Amino acid sequence: MSMSSRRLSVAGLFVAVILGLGPWSATASAQYSQYFGRNKVQYEDFDFRVLKTEHFDIHYYPEAREAVDQAGRMAERWYARLSRMFNHELSGRQIIILYADHPDFEQTTALLGSIDEATGGVTEAFKRRVVLPMAGSLAETDHVLGHELVHAFQFDITTGARGAAGGGLPAALAMPLWFIEGMAEYLSLGPVYPHTAMWMLDAARRDKLPSFRQLASPQFFPYRYGHALWAYVGGRWGDPAIGEILKAASVSGSVAQAFAVVLDINPNDLIADWRQSIMDAHTDLVAGTSGPVEYGRVLISPESGSGSLNIGPAVSPDGSQLVFLSEKSRYSIEMYRADAETGEIENKILKTALDPHYESLQFINSAGDWHPDGRHFVFSGVSKGKPIITVIDAERGRKTAEYKIEEVGEIFNPSWSPDGRYIVYAASVGGLMDLFILDAETEENRRLTDDPYADLQPVWSPNGKWIAFVTDRFTTDLTNLDWGNYRLAVMDVETGEIGPVPGFPEGKHINPQWAADGSSLFFLSDQNGITNVYRASVEDQQIYQVTNLTTGVSGITALSPAMSISSESNKMVFSAYEGDRYTLYAIDDQTVLEGGPVQPPLAEINPAVLPPADRPVGDVMALVDNAYLGLPPTSDEFEETKYSAGLSLDYIAPPNAAVGVGSSGTLIGGGTALFWSDILGEHNLVTGLQVNGSIADIAALVGYENRRSRWNWSFSGYQFPIARRGFTPLAIDEQGRLFQSLLTIRQISRGLRTLWTYPLNRAQRIEFGGSYQNTIYDYEEERIFAQGDSEKIDKPKCSDEVVPLCEPDAVNMVSGSAALVYDNTFFGFTGPVLGQRYRLEVEPIVGTFDYVGALVDFRKYIMPVSPYTLAGRIVHLGRYGTGGEDFRLFPLFIGYQQFVRGYDNGSFDISECNDTVSDDSFVGGGEGGCDVFSQLFGSRMLLANFELRAPFPQAFGVRAPTFLPITLAAFFDAGVAWWTRDGAIEFGGGNKDPWNLVTSYGLAARINLFGLMLMEIDFVHPNNRPRKGWIWQFGFSPGF
Structure with missing residues (x-):
């Protein structure tokens, strides 16, 4: 969640249009444009339409048409859930702007600033718009949509009567992230979530659970820690208390006071009880679980010269090399190659931090794969807003091939066929996830699946006959949008026939990896509440447990790939979350990989259930698990209309007014600015006015910006006066009269300005501008005599020689400008x-x-x-x-x-x-x-x-x-x-x-x-x- 802001300083707007002021005045255009900064590139022109449901206006474009009906039904279901949870109905219709995939979402004009690939959605405060992409699987989209709609309710509940446009921004914006984001996670996920439980158990193991004050520190990820705390509050005091606390915090302006009033407990005592409940849960698990070093050796960690985030492992066929992703460089996620025996990092394969060609490496949801020759490596990414598959020489870091797949939106987990000719991958098309095969020689692309079910993480069998992948097709009810667990499936490459792989009745089954001989399929599952490695035997159809960790095998998210096996030597490398970092471990011992019987439940309570241990079935759990409440049976009643780009008020800058009395007389001043835009943010208007005593001293600005296409252009007109007033010392005029002069020196600039910018990529752009400016000078002297009368004195015009208090002629200038700008920098604080x-x-x-x-x-x-x-x-x-x-x-x-x-x-x-x-x-x-x-x-x-x-x-x-x-x-x-x-x-x-x-x-x-x-x-x-x-x-x- 974030807020899109157009709250600009009125004074800043006026000062920016004055020519010749400040150190950079050799060229005026630099003052109007963004001097430096990375670009937000709009590669596509989206033809938006609007789907109207009972409570929502969902803005979409043709590429998302297949998924938007499902999104409308999910939104109405979330409205029914959240209106009950908060006991609140939203004021007005709720706007949703839906994109088919994340690269399209990153081009949105509804939000200012750049959007990174870790942002799943945004709810902004001014128009209360929910802006999000389809997340690949409908289940994940449902979660993100629910999370963002919680923010919409939070904003609506905590906004004053005038609304955001009236200057009354939601009080929720001032609340801590753990309070806001944690609440959204709890109300959209419920109290059973292994990924959050993993974070809490690790913090308990290290005795690093935060105090109430520490919760606001960046050290503690607000989504996970806030989720766990709200789950504790809901489980102990009942879920209705959550809405009451939000409303109380909005009124009092204090989160701590809201907890104390609603729950009748000191916030510090609340946190102490919450911490103890997590410590108790950890104690129950320690005896029955182990650390990662019990199964393998540390391969990549900060101690080996890497960073704290080491994810997406891919082992070479012979097990000698490893490619992984890490934030070792501190400023971006980069791809590295390491020795799979020693863990020594050999080279950085890509320098994506400074290379604008790669806009994303899909590091959250994807990993790459080695070519059978053990030299080349394939991975997916995004370049110029389009998905690409890149093949690179891993040792030299040189690109050998790149495939642009125009018909899909995003690409994940490419995997080589055993003969090195074909690449199978998962791709998002219109917001839905399916499987494809690319012929690396002919570049022919073939679709393997085509339905609303989620098909993820494909991997080729050693004999080339089968493709194993993750899917929800065996467990999900699409009619009622009732999501099931992810299971493993295998597809016959020749016939396309799909069949299930034996699994557990509960939990996810992800990240399939074939054993070198094809006799087994390794995978990750959280069937017992903790994500571990399991082996499914093809021969006897049995499942064996390979690891039994206290925290879990995990990537950044619950669905991130976190394990790889070499196709020849059967070496396994996996990432485990432990010590607040992601470390890569290697398993060389084949007897460990054989595994053993699946361990019985670790405790009476599922480790994935967030404390308290004696939690009743509360409102949140009941509502989240109810797939039918508020769900429209079909989308037949939804109405589709064209998008109309009308402007509406976003924000009124707080008006200011002042009256001053001094040696220069009585002065009256004040001003404000109004910010307008359309729903999509393609058209923006600002009007500003500032009065400083008289009509001649009025500052005004009207500016319009058009961001409809890749060419962004703006036009503005302004008047900006600079006036100085003061009294001179007493003097005697030619007639012997004693007087004192009131001097007013005024410079008034008026002008028109246009600016056109075209981003070539994220780092480079060209700019063209033009302007007209008229500046007049007005010097006034009023002599005030001791007798009480006064007289105005005309000031002479300036000649080529400057004389005191002369009045220069008016200045008129017309200019044009052209600029080439490049910026790929990373910032510290x-x-x-x-x-x-x-x-x-x-x-x-x-x-x-x-x-x-x-x-x-x-x-x-x-x-x-x-x-x-x-x-x-x-x-x-x-x-x-x-x-x-x-x-x-x-x-x-x-x-x-x-x-x-x-x-x-x-x-x-x-x-x-x-x-x-x-x-x-x-x-x-x-x-x-x-x-x-x-x-x-x-x-x-x-x-x-x-x-x-x-x-x-x-x-x-x-x-x-x-x-x-x-x-x-x-x-x-x-x-x-x-x-x-x-x-x-x-x-x-x-x-x-x-x-x-x-x-x-x-x-x-x-x-x-x-x-x-x-x-x-x-x-x-x-x-x-x-x-x-x-x-x-x-x-x-x-x-x-």
């Missing part, structure tokens, strides 16, 4: 730590000034040793043409903190200047000027910055704090600014030497202030200020 970014931009400007603005900004970040980053930047800003040095344009200044540190304009005083300098010539150069200051100005500039960054205190071996992340840096800055007056290059201060660089070095600390802004503190030595040594510098600067 205070800035980029890995990757590179650049912006190349040119902007011709004609009108009052004729010049061409140019910008070259290149930045590189490398991590030679984690967690240290070497960061470098080279920037050129320039105004080319005679108009670029007009006195009405503020010159470029390299002394800003984000350019060359130690030269901020507020740090200079007259004592640093030439002995003959006067106050009037302080900013001038040469004789009588201030060279040390004027050397920082010009119409063109060149900068270079270098930093060695280290996160504090992680770089010193101390665990990261959760409060105010800090980065320390040693830096060196250099820059030069120059003019081209009269055709000759003239460096700042009149210096003709182009190598007279302004440099500085020192130490910096950047502090993330609660995610709102970055503060930088520098201890800097400016090398070109002879009368200054080390100085402190402070500012709110993002660095580079």
Whole structure:
């Protein structure tokens, strides 16, 4: 769950459209566009329609047509369940935006920002839209839909009478994630869930269960820990208490107070009781289970040089090599090859973190497979919004083949045939999961199954005659959408006939792997409440238990592949969750793989049942298990209509108003902004108004953005005034009258702006812009005499020479711009730590000034040793043409903190200047000027910055704090600014030497202030200020 936000600062909107303000004003277009940042690419143009049910408007497109009727029936069933659970009916119709698969979902315009593959769905707050993809199997889609609809009820229950559009955002947004997400998990899954139980048992084993205060820490995954806590509350006090607690928290604004009032127990005592219940359950299991090392040896772990997340193992045919997925690089999930005997990592097969070609490796639900030659490796992924199958030379990390499968939405678990010609895989088509075979030579694609049942994780038998896979076709009732357990099946490749594999009456059966001789089929099952490895014998049709773990064999989710067997040597590698990390273990002993009799139940209570142990059958369990409540018998009554893109109000920025009385008189001000959009977020409108005393001081903005296609474009019009008022000292005029002047200096900018962007991929885009801007200057002087009367004085127009209080002519400018932008960086808490970014931009400007603005900004970040980053930047800003040095344009200044540190304009005083300098010539150069200051100005500039960054205190071996992340840096800055007056290059201060660089070095600390802004503190030595040594510098600067 997340919230899509269009709450922009009104002042920020206005300031962004002013030309010539700020350090980047050589090109104006950079202020309107997103300067850097990765792209959200809309590869497809979706033709949305609307399916109307009793309570829902479900937006879908033709590719999802087959699944949308089922989704409508599931949504109505969830409405019946949740309205009873919360004793609440939703206000208005509920919007659902349904995508056929995750790559399509990642292109949604209904949500701002990028969506990663771990996000199963989002419920946003402004329009209370539920946005989600089909999850492959209908059962998984049903769970995600239920989870997100819980959020819809949470938002509706905790939103004030005015609603989100009225500025009353749901109080649920301020509640802890464990409270909100954990509740959604419990109400959509119920109290029996082995995956959550596994997490809790592991935490109990390590005595790491959180306190009430610790629950909000990122250390404790909110979905799992929140699920377990709400299951305890529902089991002990009854499920109706959950809705009461939510409503009480909404009123009081305190989750702790809500628990205390509704349950009549101190929250700390509640957590203590909950922790004890989990510890008791763990104690009951320890005697009858074992750790992974009892069955195999540790192969891949942090101690072997990998990360804490090691998943998706695939063993080579001879058992000598292993490919797996890990977050070893810290910033993304990457694919590695290791020695399957020693665990030594040989190479990183792919560098997906910095390669925009691979948008996903499907690491959550998929694993790859070795070619029979033991050299090539096949895996599935997503590139340019489309699924691909890639074959790579594992040793060299070179791609040898890539297959784009246009007719499917996502691809999972590709598996080679024994002869190395065919690849069988599971794929999502229109939101449903089926099996396909690809001929790697002819690229012919053949569909094996075509029905609403889920068919997953196919694997070829050693003799090539059979394909084993996971399916729910033997247990699911599609008529009543009553989901059964996943079972194993085998398909005759020649005839297509499907038959079941012997299994257990309860629990999942996933991740099939053939023994080397084809006599057995290994698989994972949680039939006893804990996921373990089992072996089904083809000969005697018996099942044998291979492992009996305390926590379980597991990948990231309950359905993730977590086991692999070599096709020649019968070596097994599996991932186990233990110690809050995923470790890979290898089983070489064939007697262990033979297994033994299936162990009897571990305890009187199923380990998958979340405490309390004496749980009654509550409302949640009864409702989740009831497939018939609220389920429409068919979709015949649903109505289908075309989508209409009408705008509706999303949000009103909180209005502000102020009245001030001072030496300048009485001032009245205030403002607000309104944000509008259509349901799909393809059309966005912002209107803003800010009043600062008079009509001339009104700031206004109207902006429209169109995100209907891959070309995103916007148009805006604005007026932005800057006014300064103040009194002069007492004076006597020509007639001998004593007076004091009230001066009003006003600059009013009005303009129109358009921007067009086209993302080439996630990292690179092109931008085109155009603008017209009119700026007028109005200087007013009102003389107030001692006698009480007043007189307005007309101010003269400025000539070529600037005189005090002259009024410049109006400025009119028309500009066009083009930019190429690249950004593949990864961020830490205070800035980029890995990757590179650049912006190349040119902007011709004609009108009052004729010049061409140019910008070259290149930045590189490398991590030679984690967690240290070497960061470098080279920037050129320039105004080319005679108009670029007009006195009405503020010159470029390299002394800003984000350019060359130690030269901020507020740090200079007259004592640093030439002995003959006067106050009037302080900013001038040469004789009588201030060279040390004027050397920082010009119409063109060149900068270079270098930093060695280290996160504090992680770089010193101390665990990261959760409060105010800090980065320390040693830096060196250099820059030069120059003019081209009269055709000759003239460096700042009149210096003709182009190598007279302004440099500085020192130490910096950047502090993330609660995610709102970055503060930088520098201890800097400016090398070109002879009368200054080390100085402190402070500012709110993002660095580079």
